[in-house]
Amino acid sequence: METENKTNFIRDIIEEDLRTNKNNSIVHTRFPPEPNGCLHIGHAKAFCLNFGIAEDYNGLCNLRFDDTNPIKEEEEYVESIKEDIRWVGFDWEDRLYFASDYFDKLYEFALKLIKDGKAYVCHLSPDEIREYRGTLTEPGKNSPYRDRSIEENLELFEKMKTGEFKNGECVLRAKIDMASPNINMRDPIMYRIIHAEHHRTGDKWCIYPSYDFTHGQSDSIEKITYSLCSLEFENHRPLYDWFIENLEIFPSRQIEFARLNLTYTVLSKRKLRELVEENYVTDWDDPRMPTLSGLRRRGYTPQSIRNFCDRIGLSKADSTVDIALLEYFIREELNRTAPRVMAVLKPLKVVIDNYPDDFEEELDAVNNPEDPDAGTRKVPFSKVIYIEKDDFMEDPPKKFFRLAPGREVRLRYAYFIKCESLIKDEQTGEITELHCTYDPESRGGKSPDGRKVKATLHWVSSKHAVEAEVRLYDKLFTKANPDETGEGKDFKSNVNPNSFEIIKNCKLEPSLKNAKLGTRFQFERLGYFYVDPDSTKEKLVFNRIVTLRDEWAKIQKRNR
């Protein structure tokens, strides 16, 4: 694979630590998803980073579910997240953890802070807490409950734990500084009361630690040396450090990096959820979704996703990566690995008038010009074939090289044919059939007399064709930045109405008859396609993963 040196600010930090033998030169990271939704390509950036760094520095990376909020989290997401990470190709071995595994330990930590006079039970209501917190520009003020005795706090916290209070009646707070310019330090909440069943601990607890009182300690318990997270947690770092310091536990270090944004899609759980719930897409694994399950369903490979994550780099600058880069990596891989095959999506019937009526023959076709070991196959040819509708124009513009009246082109691996006449539907004017003649001397697509044609078309013999359904996917949004909307509208107004097209009765070459589920092909001149799980013995269903680069499409776009 790539031999280039990966370099970024986090690796710089690690290498400096290695030089000074900090942490005894141990590199231990973790990927900490909350099980409240599906993973997307942005999460892949994060776990490729965490697992990748561990791999490169002989370290380890844990998988830890950050499950501190029972009302938002569900078991089914735990499984889907594990499946997605495994699919991309990472292994946490026996290091699967849950923040909820630490609830007992966390409770002891809370007790210690109370005993040290650094935490207190506060009976202010949520509204009052907000008021007392102050604003961005004004300091907050101390809670009237802030100076309770340690004994009283211990007693009240015990009561919180045993369920003597209702939801919202009180919280446990860290006693830090209500005047701090960092709002996260204004006596942050450590525990809140939630009478709800937790997916792992059941009804054992009715108090649950907050993110801030969980994350750093969990890192510390697992002896994580580098806790990598996204930029929005920068403001939390002083608090992360405060808990670790005051608890006198292993000092994990939090380092923040910029999360991934991609053009023509959204990468926020909330927005993706809206697309699912309001039926803009069929589900989380809709092939248009940037979720890992969506990309998988679309036909993307794990390797292409890893290559992408390796290539996009890492920094603290807010960034939006061009989705063309993701497409580049899947094309790059599939160009090397996918067998070529001929398929006509929108068929136009072509009768070769001078070809013998009941004759048929088999022609040799190369499976993959990039891979000589892939060999060749036989493709049947006969008098009536299909070509792509787009490959014929009655009145071709200047740069159109394909078939047109009186023009000669090559049928790939077959013959040169020349268009002699066409038949139209009298009602609609639509072209329904072409009549051509072929040059028997050009068998195999060769040009015995050195005659040149400007185009080579793919085709499928009518009587040998296998029918299939093909699903075409395009960008989910019409705007590079879906959040760029008209007044009063939201990102969903930019959903691309043409992002999904379903084509039935496509004509495939017969070698595809037994195409296996989950395999990928290049349909010559069209793109890369994936056998969708909806396929049955009777009917194959293909997803278009991505088109080939298309010079003609560019020309057309330019002229428009």
Next chain:
RNA sequence: UGGGCCGUCGUCAAGUGGUAAGACACAUGGUUUUGGUCCAUGUAUUCGGGGGUUCGAAUCCUCCCGGCCCAGCCA
């Protein structure tokens, strides 16, 4: 507006005082039985802007401008 962070090609991104890597995108030409692939070439005299230090600055200092994050008992 208090605090934190960020600003290098259209998009990511290297660069850490010695004279702007690379990738994608884009453009042009060549090869080609895929308008694919491949190959070659071209794209930042300049690093948000101004001042300063220095023989020398994207890198140091300073002022200014722009963007992102924080006022959940979410993570």
